[in-house]
Each structure stands twice: as structure tokens, then as C-alpha cells.
Amino acid sequence: MSAGADILGTESVSIGELTISGRALLAPMSGVTDVGMRRVAMRFGASAVISEMVASDDYVRGAEESRLRAEGEGVTPHIVQIAGCEPYWMGEAARLAEASGAAAVDINMGCPAKRVTGGYAGSALMRDTSLALRLIEATVGAVRIPVTLKMRLGWDAATLNAPDLARQAQAAGIKLVTVHGRTRQQFYKGSADWGAIARVREAITIPLVANGDCDGPEAAQAMLSASGADAVMIGRAAVGRPWLVGEIAGALAGQAATPIGLAPRKQAAIEHLETLLGCMGAHAGLRHARKHLSAYAQFAGAPEDLRLRLVTSDDPRQAKSLLEAAFSENSLSQAA
Structure with a gap:
């Protein structure tokens, strides 16, 4: 699908050589999007789901918690999100995910949690784009499967550098970018700025996914219109109703709504x-x-x-x- 597709339609989204059907994805949420939730979301029509964030070094070292977070049995396509601040561990984690059957790897540069940013990972990387690019290059260079990137608008309102980072990420081999419409300093306060995501759309030609405050089909359509994104990502609104992602995917494909019994x-x-x-x-x-x-x-x-x-x-x-x-x-x- 080309960038900036019509709001309604049956287009798929191409992530390198991987194609997903539909335009609504379940967001990776640490401690939340376990394999059980992801299986349910896929069964009800989610276009794709992404694992919980996995610490790259712990994952490679064989930590049980990381293994559970990256579990993908019964989920197709299986996409593993990894996080870290050292190129070596990011590359090794990507290799392990690929060897374990992942169809794609997602890099986390959006998590605002202090325990993550304090280790110079997650959204802290938006303050150091040089390191961010080294991590991207190490990850992309380690695997044959496509690598995607999730970020925020910037660290704070004074440094809205998502367009620049996305442009450099595409040049480094990233196949899809997801942007949460808040800065790290906002955490989840206020409203997501879908219009600000449009500046990332102008900077890249690879698929763009908009994230933040999508809680239903009407919001999804408004999000796509404001951002120019190719797809939407649903996070907190899907907790307790993982079928919501499939409902939104169906609505964006122009399908008549069918209430789930x-x-x-x-x-x-x-x-x-x-x-x-x-x-x-x-x-x-x-x-x-x-x-x-x-x-x-x-x-x-x-x-x-x-x-x-x-x-x-x-x-x-x-x-x-x-x-x-x-x-x-x-x-x-x-x-x-």
C-alpha cells in the first residue's frame, strides 16, 4: 500500500516482504499484551499484534520473563518488540527472535517509563539520535526479516524530532514507523496530537502507523485523516475488549459493523x-x-x-x- 492511502478501503500494509491484511494493530504494552491477549485479538480480526517489550540483553541471556514476553505460539504473524541501549545486544536479540520464528522485529524507542528511560532505552533514545541510529543499524543488519520502529513525537515539546529520526531510520533500513502522538514528558497525559504525526508522514515513504487515544472506528478514521498514516495502533482501549482491534480493522475496510455477541x-x-x-x-x-x-x-x-x-x-x-x-x-x- 502506498503512503497516505484513502481512509476507507481494503488495502493491506506491506512491511518489507511481510504483508498484513487490514489497518488496525494491537500496540505492544509492557505487562499487558501477553500471548493470551494477542491470540484473542488476532482471532477477532486484528491486522497484527506486537509482543510486550523485551529487554534485549535479558532475552539473549535466556531470562524466563523475557521468554514469556516474546512467546508467539498461536500468533501469526509473530512480531517481537525489543528494547535496549547497546548495539550488540539489540542485534543478538533480533537474531534470537528471528530464529524463534518471528516474522518481524520492532524496536522500542517510545516507552516513557522511568525504569526504561533511566537506562537510556525506550523514548530516552530520542535525545540521542546518534545512538538510536547505531541501534537501528545493528538490528537491521542482524536479520533478514523486516525491522520496524516505534517512537514518540520527541522527548518534550521543545524537541519534536520524530520526523528527522524517522527519515534517518528509513535510510538505515527500517520498513515501518509507528508514532505515538505524545512526547515522553507527557507520558499518557492530555490528548494525543494526531496532526503532529503528519509531519512524520511528510518525512518518509515507508508505511506509517499512528498511535494514541484510538478507542473506536470513528476515532480511527479521524486519526488517519489528521495524520496521513496508513494504519492505526490501539493500546489501552483494547484492554478488556481485545476484539476492538478487529472491529476497527473491519470498519476501516468498509465492512458493516457486526456486534460481537x-x-x-x-x-x-x-x-x-x-x-x-x-x-x-x-x-x-x-x-x-x-x-x-x-x-x-x-x-x-x-x-x-x-x-x-x-x-x-x-x-x-x-x-x-x-x-x-x-x-x-x-x-x-x-x-x-
């Missing part, structure tokens, strides 16, 4: 819980699942007391029973 949503939530229990074990899996269980129950219209019991339960069987009850408590949940 209560039964398939309930089954998806249970499947997500069971995936986490299977991957992480009963104790760790249930603790990790709580953020998802709370969101599923909230969007299902479950009462507050049931949601509280759900997120404080230490018994996987009880949690599953409460999750099932959450989807049958309120008939209005079908419109959530």
Missing part, C-alpha cells in the same frame, strides 16, 4: 485466563491476569462487588467461575 466475548475472556494459567502457572498466571479480568468484567457490566472478588481471588477455578458470572450479570453488557 456475549457468548464469544465470554469464551474469549476465559480462553485468555486459561492461556495465562498454562503459560505461567496457577499463582503467577492468576496474578498477572487480574488487570485483564477486571477490565473484562467492567466492560461486561458486572457489579463492583463481583469485580472485587474476581481480582482478589487466589483460586483459578473460582476466578473462572466469577469471570463467567461477570458476563451473565448484566444484559446491557452486550452493548459494551
Whole structure:
């Protein structure tokens, strides 16, 4: 698909030799977009999903948490996001992801968390474009699969350097750029500036994905119009309703909206819980699942007391029973 495609259409997005169908992607969110959530999102029509951010050195050294974050079984295409501040580890992490079956590698230069930026990774790299480019070159040079880049508008309002970094990244071999419409200093405050992403569109010819505050089909269309991007990326709005990404993809393809029934949503939530229990074990899996269980129950219209019991339960069987009850408590949940 050429840059700046029509808002509505059936175009796919080409990431080097990889082609994805549709124009709505699930954002990588650390501690959130586990393999269970990604599987559900893909099953309901997401164009692509990206793993949680993986620390490049830990991943190469074989850390169990990194392995779980990069898990891609049942997800096609499998895209692994890596982060770091040393070219060697970034290149090795990309090689490992490719050897493990990844179809693409994404570089994180957008995470605003202090624990990441304090190590000169994530969005901190937007303050040092020389290092950022060395990391890009090391990653691109290590693999045959396409490499993509996710960034913010800049470190702060005084340094909105996303267009320049994107231009240099394309020259270094990056095949797609995603821009979150906030600076690092904004974290997630205020509103994403979709119009500012348009300046990145003017700087590159490779596909551009716009990210930040996309919570439905109307927002997605407005985001594409304001930014000139080729696709949208949905993050926090998909927690508790990962099917939202597919709904947006369908709307952008001009498909008539078809409400997802209560039964398939309930089954998806249970499947997500069971995936986490299977991957992480009963104790760790249930603790990790709580953020998802709370969101599923909230969007299902479950009462507050049931949601509280759900997120404080230490018994996987009880949690599953409460999750099932959450989807049958309120008939209005079908419109959530």
C-alpha cells in the first residue's frame, strides 16, 4: 500500500516482504499484551499484534520473563518488540527472535517509563539520535526479516524530532514507523496530537502507523485523516475488549459493523485466563491476569462487588467461575 492511502478501503500494509491484511494493530504494552491477549485479538480480526517489550540483553541471556514476553505460539504473524541501549545486544536479540520464528522485529524507542528511560532505552533514545541510529543499524543488519520502529513525537515539546529520526531510520533500513502522538514528558497525559504525526508522514515513504487515544472506528478514521498514516495502533482501549482491534480493522475496510455477541466475548475472556494459567502457572498466571479480568468484567457490566472478588481471588477455578458470572450479570453488557 502506498503512503497516505484513502481512509476507507481494503488495502493491506506491506512491511518489507511481510504483508498484513487490514489497518488496525494491537500496540505492544509492557505487562499487558501477553500471548493470551494477542491470540484473542488476532482471532477477532486484528491486522497484527506486537509482543510486550523485551529487554534485549535479558532475552539473549535466556531470562524466563523475557521468554514469556516474546512467546508467539498461536500468533501469526509473530512480531517481537525489543528494547535496549547497546548495539550488540539489540542485534543478538533480533537474531534470537528471528530464529524463534518471528516474522518481524520492532524496536522500542517510545516507552516513557522511568525504569526504561533511566537506562537510556525506550523514548530516552530520542535525545540521542546518534545512538538510536547505531541501534537501528545493528538490528537491521542482524536479520533478514523486516525491522520496524516505534517512537514518540520527541522527548518534550521543545524537541519534536520524530520526523528527522524517522527519515534517518528509513535510510538505515527500517520498513515501518509507528508514532505515538505524545512526547515522553507527557507520558499518557492530555490528548494525543494526531496532526503532529503528519509531519512524520511528510518525512518518509515507508508505511506509517499512528498511535494514541484510538478507542473506536470513528476515532480511527479521524486519526488517519489528521495524520496521513496508513494504519492505526490501539493500546489501552483494547484492554478488556481485545476484539476492538478487529472491529476497527473491519470498519476501516468498509465492512458493516457486526456486534460481537456475549457468548464469544465470554469464551474469549476465559480462553485468555486459561492461556495465562498454562503459560505461567496457577499463582503467577492468576496474578498477572487480574488487570485483564477486571477490565473484562467492567466492560461486561458486572457489579463492583463481583469485580472485587474476581481480582482478589487466589483460586483459578473460582476466578473462572466469577469471570463467567461477570458476563451473565448484566444484559446491557452486550452493548459494551
